[in-house]
Amino acid sequence: MGEHVIKLPDVGEGVAEAELVEWHVKVGDLVREDAVLAAVMTDKATVEIPSPTDGEVLWLGAEIGETVAVGSPIVRLKVAGEGNTAVKEAPAEAKPAKGEMSRQNVPDLRAESAGKTASLVEVEPEPAPLERPVPRLPVSGPARDAGERPLAAPAVRLRAKEAGVDLRQVPGTGPAGRITHDDIDAFLARGRQVARPTGLAPNTAVEDVKVVGLRRKIAEKMALAKSRIPHITYVEEVDVTALEDLRAALNKEKAAGRPKLTLLPFLMRAMVRAISEQPALNAIYDDEAGVIHRHGGVHIGIATQTQSGLLVTVVHHAEARDIWDCAAEVARLSEAARDGTAKREELSGSTITITSLGAMGGVATTPVINHPEVAIIGVNKMMVRPVWDGTQFIPRKMMNLSSSFDHRVIDGWDAAVFIQRIKALLETPALIFVEG
Template sequence: MGIFAIRLPDIGEGVAEAELIEWHVKPGDIVKEDDILAAVMTDKAAVEVPSAAEGKVVELGGEIGQMLPVGSVLVRLEVDGAGNESEVQADTGKPAAPPAEPEPATAEAPVKPPAAAPVPRSNGTKPLASPSVRARAREEGVDLRQVPGTGPAGRISHADLDNWIASGGIQQGGVIRAQNTGIEEVRVIGMRRRIAEQMALAKQRIPHITIVEEVEMSALEDLREALNAKHAETRPKLTLLPFLIRAIVESVREQPGLNARFDDEAGVIHRHGGVHVGIATQTPQGLSVPVVQHAEAGSLWDNAAEIARLAEAAREGSIKRAELSGGTITITSLGPLGAIATTPIINYPEVAIVGINKMQIRPVWDGQQFQPRQMMNISCSFDHRVIDGWDAAVFVQKLKTLLETPAMLFVEG
């Protein structure tokens, strides 16, 4: 028997360290080659680290939330054969300690509840589950402390949640409700920590000015529905976003100062010729902003297909780091949950962001009477250090004109 050290691999150009955000194994577990050992977070995306060998886990190389340098030991395995113990000794200065044999479970002091017994966890005990499982549990009204997990260390999978729901585990009306005195401590790590840092940076360094404008959307919605009906079998479905991207491309052609990134430390504004539009996307791990590169060169359907591809990759966690960087202006939307107006936070170091709000039928005065019209507010925020209020207002009015008269989106020059 030998010890095999699995090290944190090089997971991207320029990445020197990564944050450990999730363990998929624990000491004593038997893993096979390519089994997922842990998930780490770089400055852009989460990455799962597979095992390079088969063996028994004898040591974990860090705690959740810890920053690990590339090349540091992530997991040590006890393997058949010699392993690579010389690496372990060089790294630690001493031979790897033999694994401790786990104490056998007894009836009086079980190691953990049997997987089939839905015994509630004690207050303050956090069940192990991925962010997507937690999100589903919240949607379904399931208390994960009640759900038995069949994964390593009692980890709850989607299958465990499905079984719990199918078995009638969700309590219906008529139950006796007791006081819940538990307090769950949630560490801000991984994607949530990245989001928190980015939002704090944007608000600390950028003096925002936000303009809200009302837009009449009837003509654009009629055009969108007609195009979708005509090309339903051959082209991607058009949402509002490709039209808005086209309107942004036309608007920044006249105001290139808004399609820019501001290096405030160097005091330099980088005005870009290409329009690289970030699309704020909600994922199980948190907010992500994939970028439609060179939107100015794509048709409505090209951009629609790229938006759909990037959104799916972001939600699955398979998006590449390069696809999450380089944006020059961002679109944000809460979809059907949107409100009448929002005050979007700029995606630093960009200088402008366009927010889409809820579309609804409202009464509009036409000069003689009120008429029902399909209306939507747009909320646009600007970096007031480099964008004057007048220029911001001109940009918003240009967007309004193009969205209310969508034929202008297809007029060259």
């Protein structure tokens, strides 16, 4: 038998280290070749580490949440044959494990007992006595009636009298409800409060959840964004009645193979039109170098909720995509993010981001900018509300846009102009399709 050491492989993209986010095996497990041993995360991309051979897991080299350098040992397997490293033999004078005696240090009791009248008998260690469970004093119980005499020993009654305790208010835990000294102690510890007969009790449990993997990266990204970017949030309501009518008509008449249209593709196209008039909104701010990188290509990040947390997938070059192409790409990337197959380039490179909670979007939100971008557009839920048209109230489909901007780069006026342009395009959706 030999030992095979598995090291963290080079996962590409010049990554020098990765965070261990999941173990699929434990010490003692038998694994087959190509079985997944662990999962590591690098810059929001999760990579699975397979076993290169059959074997038994002898050792795991890191805890969940630890950062491991590329080339560091992470698993040791016992394998048939020589393996790829020499097996370390246990030292000859190794101490026996706790609770276990070394046979070479045990005298031969049978030899010593020869010729003696009494023979030595191997005696099994006497089991430790079981701890008697301590009955838990009740924290609740009904008060007695005014005329009912509580059961208690004279000493207990004397103590209650000296402490000013009304025994009719003390629940008893002794036989037939007899009150004991412990019952007096429990009553005084509660602050002389009469227990209620509801059965409710305080829950003092505390669960410690280690922040690892995607959740840790989200926390770091949000902390960085809020600590470095002075946010300004602008909220505006949009009448999307005409847009919803157009969307329903296009979905009804769509050709086979085309994706179903949601509101997002229309918003994406409206943003492309508005950015062409205000290119400063489509930028990355390098605050270390003091340089604003204005991009010609509009690469829209779409915040996508997954089981692991929030991922931002990126629709690259939205300026070169029509409504249907935008819809298809959003659907494809969302599916890839949820099933964990999104590629690194599909999760990076955004220049402006859309965040939406759909039907749970609330009336207004305060989105956090996706650092180092300078703007994020937040979509709130759509509601039918009465709107005054000058003569009467009529039902309209209304939706708020809650958008945040980097106030170091974008002035409040420019932010308002940008959102008002998007509002005009969404309220008159035909303008989205008019070029020039």
